Amino acid sequence: MTGPDETLAALAALHAVDDDERLEVGVIEPGLLRTAAGLAEIAAEPPPPGLAAAVLRDAVRARPPGRPPGGVGPCTPAEAFARTVAELEALLDSLTAADWTASVHGTDHAVRDVVVHLVGAERVATHWLLASGDDVAPSDHPALTAAAVADLDDASVDAVATAWRRAADDFAAAAGAADPELAVPYYGRRLRPAAMLVSRTFELWAHMIDITTATGRDLPRLDPNRMALLSGGLMQALATLDDATAQAPVRFVLTGDGGGVHDVAGRAPDGTGATIVGDVVDICRAAARRLAPDRLTVHVDGDPELAERFLRVLGSFALD
Template identity: 30%
Template sequence: MDAHVADSLGAWALDACDGDEAAAIEAHLARCAPCSAAAWQLRAASAWLGIEHVMEPPPGLRGQILDRARSRRPPVLLRTLVEAYASQVALLDRALRGLNQADWRTPDPRHHDLAGLMVHLTRNDAMLATDLTLPVTKLPELSRRHETAAGAAVHEAWRAQADTLVRGLTSEEDLDRDVSLAGRDGPGRGPLRDALVQRAFETWIHLDDISEQVGRRLSQPPPEQVRRIVSLAVGLLPGALAAHGVDQPGTGRLVLTGPAGGEWELPLGPFTVQADAVTFARLVANRRPPETVASAIEGDHRLAGLVLRVAATLGCD
């Protein structure tokens, strides 16, 4: 590498050389590979230095890149489901840390107060931990004479149990493994993949419950999580409808809108129900009465109404 040319490459890259000097450098670059490589690296760097404003990426670019990456290396489903649950745990934990003494005594229509609600959630998490032979966290005794301390202790116990699930599911578990599913009328059974969707779902819904009770804004889960919730509900609906004596040949369509939107089919019909996806998820959790859900129905209105009413019974409460 020529020392004089090497000293001048920075100026050349910035177009700061006069005509004769630039011609001499370029003649040298044509016959010297090391200098040529260094020169074009400097020229590329100088192009970046000339950018005055950060350019916004084209719409959809991020999604295209992620889709391409997933097509080359599909995400491990177990990791995806555990991370969805862990993200809801983190959000609920943050909300609980913001509660004051009076908040813990706020009445809850299903579980006496917020401490009772968290006991309920912890027991459902512990039920899955038991099936997976993971440690179960002991819950504190709830004494009404020490409600605030009990609330903080329940918070700590719930977080410990949730962390046990998250840490204990780091290997490639059998997602078809039969485990307990929480239910309003007692536990049922289903595959681990459904149980993990349910744990994230129930954690989100109880975050909603607490936010509503203390006057905070309700959260919106990621669209892919809502789609998993809807798919779980659609899978459970035929059995729930049969248990309620609803059995009519045909095909029903559930068309959901919003960022989590999509279309699902049910093995009975004919009808089409169109509604917002997040609202439908809250209906499934029994947090929205069927008659208050804004929906457009085509076909058999009676059957569609029955489907919405039965969907509202699927939650864990």
């Protein structure tokens, strides 16, 4: 029987030999050769059926919620918004005249229309921060933003881009100056300024996806700090749902840089409920309605119907 020390020594010996190098007597001790040969035979045998699923299930159940040790944590909402504004500005600067007229999602809306919409979204958000205006339903988002940009009907694309950057800067300044505990009406919810910055970052990222897709560019990839912030905000929003879904114990295991483990509405003592394992970027894209539910790849352990209910409501927080 091979002891743990001999096994580790054999693995180290195998690791030290290149793939194209032969294991010869004199290079590695005979005892380690026999152990290495035994390990190779074990590795060549297929694992028992269901072993991988059982290991994954036990691992995610045992892991505490939060970020992994040494993992990437979130940046501040203000930093996330500022970085995303800078990236969108660089993207707009790179657009050609043809890009500005490219169709978005195969509709009659062009890239220019998307940017005009963002001007309106920032102006409306800034107004609510400064005036605490009346609340409106999420379905009113497109109409409300359109009413805020009547001055841009005949504006050039350069003027539109400039107006958006000015509106984004005004919103950031208003959010930074506002009382952090202020509950601002925001499309059917009440959000504090920091949460509004997260929501605005989410929408900017979503429309960057729209623009890059329409113009044949690579999809934008936010840094792990921003993904950690957006995914954390999404999980908190899921926990605020006031229907039966929010009361069920569901654990999200978000993989990739910026991911983590999130227990939504608590964790059942007996482990019942559902665990959903998926890529942090894909989960956030689905929440932004920029990845179709049938294209979202996840692993579900536990109650599949409960998991499906949560996956269906992921996109309910997106404004458009």
